[in-house]
Amino acid sequence: MGRYVARRLIQAVPLLLAISAVSFAILKVTPGGPLAAYEGNPDFTDDDRKRLEAAFGIDQPIPLQYVAWLQRFLTGDWGTSFASHLPVLDLILERLPNTVYLMATVFVVVLLLSIPIGVLAALKQYSWFDHVITGATFAFLSTPTFWLGLLLIVVFGLQLRLFPLGGMQTLGSEFDPVDRMRHLVLPVATLALVQIGSNVRYLRASMLETIGHDFMRTARAKGLAERVVVLRHAFKNAAIPLVTVVALDLPELFVGALVTEQIFGWPGMGRLFLDAAFRFDYPVLMGILTVSSALIVLSNLFADVLYGYLDPRIRYS
Amino acid sequence: MKRTWRTGLVAAAATAIVATACGASTTPSGASPAPTAAGKPAAAATPAITRGGAAIVAIWQFPATLSPHYANQTVTQIVNYGVVEGLAQTADSGEYVPILAKSIPTVTNGGVTVTGTKMDVKWELKPGIKWSDGTPLTSADIKFTWEIWMKDPKVNTRTGFDQIEAIDTPNELTAVVKYKMIYAPYPLNFSDLMPKHLLEKEADVSKTDYVRRPLGTGPFKVVEFKTDDSITLEKNPNYRDAPEKPYLDKVIFKSTPSVQAAMAQLKAGEVHAVWNLTADQAVDLEKVQGLVVQSVPGPTVERIEMNTAQNKEGTDPNSKHPVLSDMEVRKALLYATPKQQIIDKIFFGKAKEGTSPVSQGWAAYKVPQEGYDPKKANETLDKAGWAKGADGIRAKGGVRASLTYATTTGDATREKVQQVLVDEWKAVGIEVRIQNQPSSVLLAGSCTGKDPRKLGTFDLLQYASSPGIDPHATVFQRYHSKNIPTLANCAGQNYTRVKVPEIDKAIDEAGATLDLEKRKAAYQTALKLLNDQVVIIWLYDRADLDGRQEIMRGWEPNAWQRFSWNIQNWWLAKK
Numbered sequence: 001m002g003r004y005v006a007r008r009l010i011q012a013v014p015l016l017l018a019i020s021a022v023s024f025a026i027l028k029v030t031p032g033g034p035l036a037a038y039e040g041n042p043d044f045t046d047d048d049r050k051r052l053e054a055a056f057g058i059d060q061p062i063p064l065q066y067v068a069w070l071q072r073f074l075t076g077d078w079g080t081s082f083a084s085h086l087p088v089l090d091l092i093l094e095r096l097p098n099t100v101y102l103m104a105t106v107f108v109v110v111l112l113l114s115i116p117i118g119v120l121a122a123l124k125q126y127s128w129f130d131h132v133i134t135g136a137t138f139a140f141l142s143t144p145t146f147w148l149g150l151l152l153i154v155v156f157g158l159q160l161r162l163f164p165l166g167g168m169q170t171l172g173s174e175f176d177p178v179d180r181m182r183h184l185v186l187p188v189a190t191l192a193l194v195q196i197g198s199n200v201r202y203l204r205a206s207m208l209e210t211i212g213h214d215f216m217r218t219a220r221a222k223g224l225a226e227r228v229v230v231l232r233h234a235f236k237n238a239a240i241p242l243v244t245v246v247a248l249d250l251p252e253l254f255v256g257a258l259v260t261e262q263i264f265g266w267p268g269m270g271r272l273f274l275d276a277a278f279r280f281d282y283p284v285l286m287g288i289l290t291v292s293s294a295l296i297v298l299s300n301l302f303a304d305v306l307y308g309y310l311d312p313r314i315r316y317s
Numbered sequence: 318m319k320r321t322w323r324t325g326l327v328a329a330a331a332t333a334i335v336a337t338a339c340g341a342s343t344t345p346s347g348a349s350p351a352p353t354a355a356g357k358p359a360a361a362a363t364p365a366i367t368r369g370g371a372a373i374v375a376i377w378q379f380p381a382t383l384s385p386h387y388a389n390q391t392v393t394q395i396v397n398y399g400v401v402e403g404l405a406q407t408a409d410s411g412e413y414v415p416i417l418a419k420s421i422p423t424v425t426n427g428g429v430t431v432t433g434t435k436m437d438v439k440w441e442l443k444p445g446i447k448w449s450d451g452t453p454l455t456s457a458d459i460k461f462t463w464e465i466w467m468k469d470p471k472v473n474t475r476t477g478f479d480q481i482e483a484i485d486t487p488n489e490l491t492a493v494v495k496y497k498m499i500y501a502p503y504p505l506n507f508s509d510l511m512p513k514h515l516l517e518k519e520a521d522v523s524k525t526d527y528v529r530r531p532l533g534t535g536p537f538k539v540v541e542f543k544t545d546d547s548i549t550l551e552k553n554p555n556y557r558d559a560p561e562k563p564y565l566d567k568v569i570f571k572s573t574p575s576v577q578a579a580m581a582q583l584k585a586g587e588v589h590a591v592w593n594l595t596a597d598q599a600v601d602l603e604k605v606q607g608l609v610v611q612s613v614p615g616p617t618v619e620r621i622e623m624n625t626a627q628n629k630e631g632t633d634p635n636s637k638h639p640v641l642s643d644m645e646v647r648k649a650l651l652y653a654t655p656k657q658q659i660i661d662k663i664f665f666g667k668a669k670e671g672t673s674p675v676s677q678g679w680a681a682y683k684v685p686q687e688g689y690d691p692k693k694a695n696e697t698l699d700k701a702g703w704a705k706g707a708d709g710i711r712a713k714g715g716v717r718a719s720l721t722y723a724t725t726t727g728d729a730t731r732e733k734v735q736q737v738l739v740d741e742w743k744a745v746g747i748e749v750r751i752q753n754q755p756s757s758v759l760l761a762g763s764c765t766g767k768d769p770r771k772l773g774t775f776d777l778l779q780y781a782s783s784p785g786i787d788p789h790a791t792v793f794q795r796y797h798s799k800n801i802p803t804l805a806n807c808a809g810q811n812y813t814r815v816k817v818p819e820i821d822k823a824i825d826e827a828g829a830t831l832d833l834e835k836r837k838a839a840y841q842t843a844l845k846l847l848n849d850q851v852v853i854i855w856l857y858d859r860a861d862l863d864g865r866q867e868i869m870r871g872w873e874p875n876a877w878q879r880f881s882w883n884i885q886n887w888w889l890a891k892k
Contacts, residue, residue, distance in 0.1 A: 031767045032757030037389045039762025040782060042790045043476035046808030049763060055470040083381035085471055085523035094544055158581055165582050171373060171547050171569045265574045267545035275379070275545075280757065 005305065012297045017070075019293045020286070024066045027282055033058070034082040034280040056082050058282075069286060079283035081276070088287040091272060098168065099256035099268035105184055106191045107253065111246070114196045118203025118242075119235060125208060133200065140197035149190040149263040156186060166265035187264040191257055195249075202245055206238040213237075240310050247303035251295035255288070370889040371567035372869060374881070375579035375588040379545050379572045384528040385509035386465065386472045391879060395592055396570055398881040399550050399563075400449075401533035403508035404440055404459070407786045407877035411678035413504040417454065417534060419443050421504050424831060429503075431831065435482075435496060438503050442490040449538040449553040452514050456492035460484040461513035463494075469522060476790070477506040499831060502787035510534070536563035536885035547571050556885075564871065564888035583608065583864055589889070590865035592880050595730060596664040599862045610864050612667065613874040616677040617783040617859040621654075621722075621738075623647055623852050624775050626814040628721070631764075631804035632773030634814045639716045641776060645701035646718065646747070647851040650777075651686060652694035653745045654738060654854050663733045664857065671855025673844045674795065675788045677876050680837050682844035686855060694745040703746065711746035719748040723769060724779040725756040731779060734856065749777065764807035771802045773814070781859055786877050788840060789828055796847050797824050813852035820846045868892055 035052060038044045053059040057068060072079060078088040121133045140148075157165040163185050164170065170179050210216065211234055219233045220226075254269065261270035269288065276284035308314045380393040385401050388394070404418040413421045419441045422428020430437045446454040466478045480500045485493040496503065512532045519525050529542040536558070537550035548570040552563060571588055573579040579591040580598055584605055594602065599610045627636040640646055660668040673682040703711040703718055711718040722739065724731045732753075739749045753759075754769070760780060761768040769775040784791035794800050798816040800809030820843050827839035847853070863880045865872065871887040872880065 032755065032761050033763065033766040035763060036757050036761045036766060038473060039760055039768075041389065041474060042783075042785045042794065043474045044762075045474065045476055046806075047479070048474045048476070049808075051470060051475075080523070081381070085382060085387055085528065091544075153578075153581070158585060161585065165585060165587060166573060166578055167571065168546060171549075171571050262574050263578075265545075265572055265578065267543065267572070271545050271574075275381075278757075279381075 001305075001308070005301065008301050008304075012294075012301070015297060016290070016294055020070070020290050021066060023289045023293075024069065024282075024286060025062070027280075027285055028062045028065070030280075032280055034282070037083075037279060069283075073286075073290070078287045081284050082281045083276075083279045083284075088283050091284060092269070092287060092291070095256075095267060095269045095272045096254065098266065099261070099270070100253055102184070102187060102261070102266060102268060103191075103253045103256060105188050106195065107249075109188055109192045110195045110199060113192070114199035114203060115239075115242075117196070118200040119207055119230070119238075121200065122204045122207030122211065122238075123230065130204075134204075137197040137200045140193045141201065143194060144259075145190055145194055145257070146259045146263060148193065149187070149260055152186045152190055153263070166263075168267065187257075187260050187266055190260050190263075199242060199245065203238060203242050206241050207234060210234045210238040240307065243310060244303045244307055247299055247306055250299045250302070251292055254295055255292045366564055366870075366888050367891055368564050368888065369566045371569055372565050372590065372887060372889055373569045373571050373588045374590045374592065375573045375582055376570050376592060377573050377576050377579050380548070382523075382528045383531045383539065383542070383548075384522060385531070386469060386511065387523065387528065389473050392592075395879050395881050396539075396548055396550075397509070397531070397533075398535070398879065399537040399568055399884045400535045400539055401509050401531055402535050403505075403510050404442075405504045406508060406882075407505065407875075409873075409875040409877070411786060411877065413786075415443075417442055417446055417510065429831070431499065434498055436499055436503075436831075438494045438496065440492045440494065440507070442492075443557070444490060446534055446557050447555040448512050448514075448532055448534055449555050450515075450532060451555050452512070453489075454510070454534055455489045455513075456486040457489075458510050458513045459492040459494075459507060460486055461517060462507060462509070462511045465511055465516065465522065471523060477502060481506075499829070501789055501828070501831060501836070502785065505786060537568060545572050558885065563885040565884075568884060568887075580864065583866070586866070589869045590863065590880075592861075592863050594862040594864055596667055596862065599667070599864065600665050602864045607867050608864055609867050610862060611872060611874065611880070613861045613863075613876060613880070614669065614677070614858060615783065615860050615876055616675070617781050618671045618674055618676055619734075619779065619781045619856045619859055620671060620674075621777050621779045621854040621856060622770070622813050623650070623777055623854075624773060624813060625852060626773055628774060628776055630772045630774050632814070634798075634801040634803065634816065638776070640718055640720060643701060643703075643713075644851060645697050646703065648687075649694040649697045649745055650742060650747065651851055651854050652688075652690045652697065653741045653747075654856070655689045655741060656856060657689065659734055659737055660857055662737070663730060667862075668857040668860070671857050673848065673855060674782070674791060674853075675784050675840065675844060676858050678784075678786055678788070679833065680788045680840045682841055684845065684848070686848055686851075691741065691745055698746060705746050709743070709746060710748045717748070718746060719750070720776040721752045722749045722777040722779070723752045723754060723759060723775050725759050726753040727755070734779070764802070764804060770810075770812040771807050772804075773802075778812070779856070789836075792840060792843060793824050793828060796843065797821050813850075815847065815850055815852045817846055817850060 034056065035049055057065060069079065080087050081091055117133055121130045124130050153165055156162045164183050168183055173179065216229065216233060219229045256269035258270040258274055261268045262274055272284065273288050376392050376395060378390055378392040380390055380396055382388055383393055383396060385397060402416050404416060405413050405421055406416050408414045415421055420426065422438050422440060424431065428439045440459060442454060442456060448454060463478050463481055463484055466472050466475055477500060480496050480498055482495045482497045484495065487493065515532050516522055516527060522528065530539040536553055536556045538553045539548060540551045541549040550568040552566050553559065556562065573582060576594060576598060579588065580602060582588045583591045602608050603610050623641045625638050625642050626632045626634055627638055656670045660666060660670065670685060672685050675681055676683065698711055703713045705711050722735060724735060735751055739751065742749050758767055759769060764771045770778060794810045796811060796815060798811065798821050800811040801814050802809045823839045823843035823846065827836045827843065830836060861880060868890040869887065870890055873883050875882050
């Protein structure tokens, strides 16, 4: 097991290097550049352009720029943003708590709701409850978040005036937990509804499969209580695929939700990335891309390890 | 610098917003009573000024930095009007008004001395002005502002500062700025002063708190900067007009993800004001009770530029465009452009026909181009030998009258204009194919960024730009034949590749004197000659449209500033 993890980790290094090189190249060959924002300024001269290109290091050939970036990155210097001239790491650390706050809430809500709903839907297959849930999960699963988010804003924010339209708290007021919660409701609902849809479908399918197994009949034949049969024998086995799915979602805790953060004006990582993309702010983009690719690689490994732990039949070699 | 950001917006924000447009000035009556000294009603109809309270302004871009020497976003300026001040600013009329200076130095009042090709400008500060931390403002701060702009490699632009040889500070309140050359836009060179006492020991200002909490002399100071969330300004107790002004205790700039979201929050009463709307959004807001839309004509002009050289990468300025080098074709395109119809249909009658690149201020050239007349367009083309083919498209000598037409992608307003023009031009026998590109490319501003204007890879290209309050940089950069961009020297902005010795001569004349009357006459000549060439169709003058709650008072229009320029006069009326 230890050797397996070590091998996967070593394999991840060239993989991440390749990812970073490809992302850097893609960013660089995209037409446009960070100096476009200065262009409309009638006072902006070619001397200014050359000076800024040199200051940002974008006057060098692309391979050299990549090597310079990589050297700095490996020594812990993530570079400075072209737009704010602040260290990339500071910019990321500034948004990270906001994103974790939002995404962790989503994570908890999703788990708390999707597990009982998924289990119940499977146990009561073809009941009216199952039909309603199946219909609803399909609907939410097929709904794009940008549309759902706007719909929630229009209905619950603008028309019913139940929740604020965006942001993390009411401006100009003191910290207030109730106010914070109210601001969480719509963005969390947007993200959770879609994800609950997907999780419920996974869990329902794998529960149905488990219930049909022989050991279920054995458990019942032993005279175990139905609760124990369902929770200990069926659910524990059925949850294995769900665990993998959830583990693979872990990077989102840090990367955030691009669209939802944008719609709700949430000051998190998703908006940082989007703003940086619009401004061709390469250092910020590279910082986020590298961190998120590393997290995805790690969570894949985590999911694999967890899977083996939950299902001892799986052996690593 | 403040005077320059108006167009920064065009490039930076065009990806996120649709084009702003509108022109007619409709200052809401009774909404902006002139505040009287004692805060008492000036007339029976004018309500008394209410002091205190916090105004919330929605901003749909968030400033990456508030430092005036790094900033390249209009939104930075919107916030900084409350915080950072300079020696002078521009009034609505286009005249310079002193802010921290006692008066504007001129040749007439002895403040400006010209010796040969050099000049000295003597600035006197108003006495008793303090930075918001209580430190007195001195002439050393003027000198420091120049020094930091020249020292820091990351500053936005050094234009103006790079013409300064030295600055003498004979006493605490006097600075003599010595220019290497005659530099006409000197009054606005120091429109943002930076504090010496705070920053002089810093090796790199970008590493300091100044970039998020700039220390200024303005009516407010930044007390909280929460990225992508909000910026809170609080009354500056050391402001020169304190405790009389500012009227508000606080101004909060609240980040919203888009203009649409900002409008929704304005309607819902969550914010007091929204900056920068499009015409259709303005029409939508005007219908809502309790909301006011304010329109301020600005100097930004939407135009279609025509490439007179060959459409190919790194085009030779001496080459000839197969279709557009023929002036009769260019004229026909102009005759077949229904400016007024576009304004009525797409801008709800609120915009103004464009006339020239300098539509505002003392050098404005306001003679309209020839009007819409498709019949004349047809006659012109017939006479010039462009005969209609079987498909209705003209050709001459085997060259088909077929052109490409580019503007920024994702801009609904511009796309509507394109639809109108493609049909109109097709009707007179000129085929136009739309080839839009993202603004980050179309307006990249460099050859390496593949800007088609720089490379010469366009036929017709629509975008917006505006001159500085002193038009010289714009007119010289864009219409002097010296400034045709090539691959070897990509700096110029003469995108139409227009090359007329008389235009060059007039521009050179204007740049060689400080005599306003002579300069004005020379610009008028240059701009008239430019319009005679019909290389640019001036579509419409854009305007700032801002929305606010009716209870937010004190706003005044200023064509050269953004809507928060007089933020010290804002106040909130009781409902």
